[in-house]
Amino acid sequence: MREVRPSLILSLLVAIALAVHPPVRAAFATVLTLPLTGIKFVARLLVALPRVPSLAAENASLRDRLRQCQLELAQARELARHHREADTLLHLPAAREGLVAAVMGRSTMPTQHTVLLNRGARHGLSLDSVIVDEAGVIGRVIEVQPATCLVMLLTDPDSRVAALVERSRETGLLVGQESGRCAFTYVAADADLQEGDRIVTAGLGGPFPKGLLLGTVEHIERDVLSGSATASVIPAARLSRLEEVLCLPPSTH
Amino acid sequence: MGRFIGCLVLHQLLAGFSPSPWWVPDLTMAGLVLAIVETPRRWLTLSILAATFTLVWAARDVLPLFVGWLLAGGATRLVMSHWDVEDPRLRTALIVLASLAMSSAALWLADLWSLERVGWLLVRALMTALVVLCLQGWRNAPA
Structure with a gap:
């Protein structure tokens, strides 16, 4: 046990330095992204399963809504164009994306x-x-x-x-x-x-x-x-x- | 190790679906203690893994929290050398105590002590105890 102690302390210090070092945390976060995406996908799938029977009706309703939204979007784009022209005239900053x-x-x-x-x-x-x-x-x-x-x-x-x-x-x-x-x-x-x-x-x-x-x-x-x-x-x-x-x-x- | 990773993933999943982290049992601590009981020589690796997993989401107090996880792992290892942790009740008590200590330290670090939070702390500890007892009962059940 006594022989292990210095190496244990050394590895502990190295571990502390590494774990709280931002690049190490960043790498860990990046590695986590893939499994978390998979887990979230499965979880969302499980939540969505009971809704499958009503999906056809919901889909039709959403298509109607989409058509309505597309019409509104076209009108909004026209309005936005007017606003941009007005902003240019007034020297206002452009809208942020x-x-x-x-x-x-x-x-x-x-x-x-x-x-x-x-x-x-x-x-x-x-x-x-x-x-x-x-x-x-x-x-x-x-x-x-x-x-x-x-x-x-x-x-x-x-x-x-x-x-x-x-x-x-x-x-x-x-x-x-x-x-x-x-x-x-x-x-x-x-x-x-x-x-x-x-x-x-x-x-x-x-x-x-x-x-x-x-x-x-x-x-x-x-x-x-x-x-x-x-x-x-x-x-x-x-x-x-x-x-x-x-x-x-x-x-x- | 597989069960330990499972506990981490389950904890993250439950935290994602719960209205507040207080409502989620401390499965990371449960996974850490149970994994150390199974493979005591890996206590440092397991503690570092649990700490790093938790600290990905840490906005502050990174070093104190990291040391806290190492202390929790080290304390578990120490208790194992003095008591018989084959008893599921002792393991559960160990998990609850470690979880309470960790949460109390986090509240103290953030200066958030209040009666309401102490209540939440105890509720979380109770939920953790129940889940750990269920997990151990399921594991010990005959096939």
Whole structure:
């Protein structure tokens, strides 16, 4: 046993150095991508199996909807062309293009709310890229690897987003709470804030552009003594059911 | 090793479908302890594998969490040299204690202590114990 000890300590030190070294973690994340894709495919297949009998009807309905959407898309393209022309005249920046990514897996640690995406630096993603879905903001990229990236969700305790109330324009800070909610803080006790108010990004000093939906106020606590109010906010995006997301480049100020 | 990898994959799969990681039993810790009980000489490799798997999703506290996994593996190895871990109840207790210690350390590192979270911690430990007992019962069942 005594002969083993120095080599054990040495291998332990080497292991610590390697495991916490970002390139090693990146390689591990890349290797994980393939099995996780397979597992997700099988899981989605199993979830979809009970729906097979109703698929024909659903398919017909979706085709109708697709035709409708194509018509709307043609109209939207026409409108976009008009907007571009107007933007050119007004010297406004062009609309930003997004990149679709799939969620490969999520953190198993209860205190860290992160997800791994199958897009990375190789696909043009950068640190602080904003991640959204059709419902609203999901989070931002905190670590970029060549083929993957790590996203900190809005509910992570370290997440901070400058936000404002869409209706009254009251500003504050949206802080993640690992209970699955966020807290809208740094708001005056007499602020115009109501339950059901929509909270959007303020676009102040961070990667988030202005006006993206963050969530809805669930309830408000007003502390007259400290002169401040805190609102509990339900994130707009279903952070526990993420499959495909849109990555936007970080806002530049 | 196959069962250990299975536990890691199952944990990741359940975490992907669950509304909160608190609702998922700590199968990574369960897999690690059970694998070390089976092959004690591989405790370091298994601990490093479990740590690296977990830390792919870590946003912060990478080094403390990594050391935590090594300590959990080392402690399991140490307990094995003093007690008879053939008893499934002792193995379950070991897993629950290691999981509680790891989760408590994570809460302490993130400064997130509250009564509600302690409740979640205990619920998770209870779920882990139940799953481990079921897994061991299934493994020990006659073919």
